[in-house]
Amino acid sequence: MSVEQEKTNENNDDIIVIKDLNKWYGEFHVLKDINLRVKKGEKIVICGPSGSGKSTMTRCINRLEEFQRGSLTVNGVEMIEDVKNIEAIRREVGMVFQHFNLFPHLTILENLTLGPIWVQKKPKKEAEATAMKYLERVKIPDQANKFPGQLSGGQQQRVAIARSLCMNPEIMLFDEPTSALDPEMIKEVLDVMIELANEGMTMLCVTHEMGFAKKVADRVIFMDAGEIVEQNTPEEIFNNPQTDRLQLFLSQILDH
């Protein structure tokens, strides 16, 4: 009830608002004073060297990681230590992982209908119909009755995307979705993501696929040492880096 009220109260077009977010792993300061506002429909690519905190920041958005200081609001719901709020936020946010994390004991179709049936309490038929719709969109409806282990990495990742979409999320988070894939499978996953971007989904992607960033990103965020170092349009980031750190990073990932 209160969740719904909060939603309507703060009605602007910023769907994610992060203010002065700080996180520690024990004594280690992983995220330092992160401030970020994401508009509805905006596509953001986050890059940076490993250990820069980009995954951690993304995972804070659907509370896979806790943070110690600052505030985080998703679609008008503030992230506080309250099961109701956390559930409300997770319903709005879909997430795709580096290692797919499909449920190996369930068929592809069951992977997709699990959320709609148990979280959204939809009838099985309806959930399956939705699932098939999304499987068609990721172009593997014929694999519906197989188990995840029988699919290639690219297919598994597309299923993982479809699984998130079945929950009808407002926001999609991608945590290095292509870095565990063989080169020839990267494209099929990126194609699905581009299509999704073109449909107006709000997206946050942690990725090193710079081609993808140039093609779809409204904004590229460069992170290092737990903070946002630069954020700008892809053209500005790639052609006109403002800091030595970003320049070094770009030279490392582009020159090979």
Add this chain to the structure above:
Amino acid sequence: MKEFKPLPDQPAPNDTVGPIHWVKDNFFSSAMNTIATLLILALLATVVPPLVDWLLISANWSGTTQDACTKDGACWVFVIAWSKQFFYGSYPTEELWRINLCVLMLIGVIASSQLLNKDWRNKFSIPAFLLLPFVCILILDGSWIGLEYVSTDYWGGFALNVLLAAASIIVAFPLSFVWALGRRSEMPFIKSVSILLIEFFRGVPVLALFFMGSVMLPLFFPEGTNVDKLVRVWIVLTLFMAGYMAEVFRGGFQAVPTGQYEAADSLGLSYWQKTLLIILPQVIKVSMPNILATFVMLFKNTTFLLIIGIFEVLSTTQTALTNSNWLGGHSTEGYLFVAIVFWICCYSMSRISASIERKLDTSHKN
């Protein structure tokens, strides 16, 4: 171009690190946890002080007879008075040096495997380890090497548990390897015989095997043959162990990548060259944790020999407890002592097994 200077690290907020937070996190993180912590602490507070008092503070340590146990606590005098029997059985006192010598050799071999480099370990420690039980049997028996003969009737105590377990695993090693090979064989008859053997010795209670050994084996031999009781037990323990180890080796074979077989084949090695030189070392390596676990089971199971009247340590304890001079109800002390001896041996072996497993886990990744 701006130079990027990272923000300075700030100390974590007080409520997330530090000893107070650690205590809160581990003991009082929720209402349920707080209740559990308090309950357990209360339980420990009621159990531990009297236990420590009984075990140590009010315990009786000095003396030679039951009458020395005047205080309320444990009567460790009982354990001390019988400790020679517990460890050596009724082996003649003037010949005890033989058992001690065997123990020293065992310690020496184990130490050598830790201290020597890999080359010498293969040349010395492993053969020495394989031969040790037989050497010990010769020394303990005596008649073969010009010492005074000590009949197996006098062998006993914890030394016998160790000896039987060690002698059994060493014979079981090659036997189980052959069975495991047989089970993998493509020859149908050899395969089915191997499966029958393995499943038989795994599926039957070990006690039934001991009974077979003591009741049925004499029927199998020609009349007049008299096989020593310990030898029969040794045979049974070996076969039992071989059944379990064959399954361990089968798992080991499956863990060796097919590429290894293909590589060996492409070198033109024969079946036995391939099996013994390339595959066996790898199988033993990956099977080591499970071999140790199986050995721990075998070692614990040597106490079952009490039931067929072998004077291993538990049976010595039972004898001591029913001795007319010690009828004061010292069973707790006696069992506790034997339990601690076994626990030390088995726990250290399981630790070693776990550490090998961790090492294998990291060296076999990818």
Add this chain to the structure above:
Amino acid sequence: MSEKPQVKSSPSFFNNPRNRSIIYQLLLLFGLGYFFYSIISNTLANMEARGIQSGYDFLFNTAGFDILMSLIPYDATNTYGRTFIVGLLNTVLVSIIGIILSTIVGFIMGVAHFSHNLLIRKLATAYVETFRNIPLLLQIFFWYFAVLAALPSARQSMSLGEVIFLNVRGLYFPGLTPEGGASVVYAAIAAAIIGIFVLKRWAKKRQDDTGQQFPVLWVSLGMLFGLPLLALIVMGFPFAWDIPYLKGFNFRGGVTVIPELMALALALTVYTGAFIAEAVRAGIQAVPHGQTEAARSIGLKEGKIMKLIIVPQAMRVIVPLLNSEYQSLVKNSTLATAIGYPDLFTVFVGTTLNQTGQAIEIVFMTMAVYFVVNMTISFLMNRLNSSVALTER
């Protein structure tokens, strides 16, 4: 290139793999044949020399000895065949008790390993590491000779509300003697069990059709206890309490658990429980953390994540391990013979074999029983395995 190695175009007879395989197998066959031939001929000769008649006729002779505990009517005038049944039932009884209790203990201790509370974690570890590294027989003796033997005599029994008594002779608790109308209560229990199955199917179908979830577990529990309770009330409690009472130096009436059974069941439970705890821990650890994260990210609640994601995957690891632990437990129950609990081994391989000398028949029958029991466990566990764990790949 250098010249080819000299290989004959037609390999010699012995180098042909097929011929080799036949020769090896024939060698083994002859070896085994000779082995069995000599064993059998020796055995026959030995048996003749000792005057033992082979065959199973002895099963119909009068046993002439008493048995400490029996689940079916038995006295010394019954046959050896009946001693087999008595022993078998006692083995089955202690095995079932052991399996149920060790599963409960093992699952609690295995899950406790993942507690947020350090004390609980340490206690679970201490339990596992202590009891699985001490020989089972020693534990049986400890419970039997050190703990249970130290209980007070019948006259000084410990009691719980004067209906349950514990003393050195055993545990006594009230029994129920059915009276008229008891069958209604039995029917209610049966109805509750059937009702639960029907409810489960109905709830599944309803969820499939409408998406509505139904609290099956709670309603099932309610039915399981509520229906029999209702029947009890309606029928005016159609049972007579058979409360144990002290007469002379011992208790009469009620149900008695002899100390031998208590000690054996306790030791088997504690020992096997430690191994099951390890199995459960291994099973839960085998489920990658990513599974939980993925389930959280689609919005499942923690309880549902456990039920739908963690348990089915953990069970795939746990069930095969449970299978072998249960089989070990049944095999280990033969240690009953060390404290005189009248299981199959004590009664049949012990007393009956001693009296009849029919070693081969008796050992064969006993081994067959353990094989059959273990096959049954294996079969049931494999069924469980295929029902909890769907195939992967």
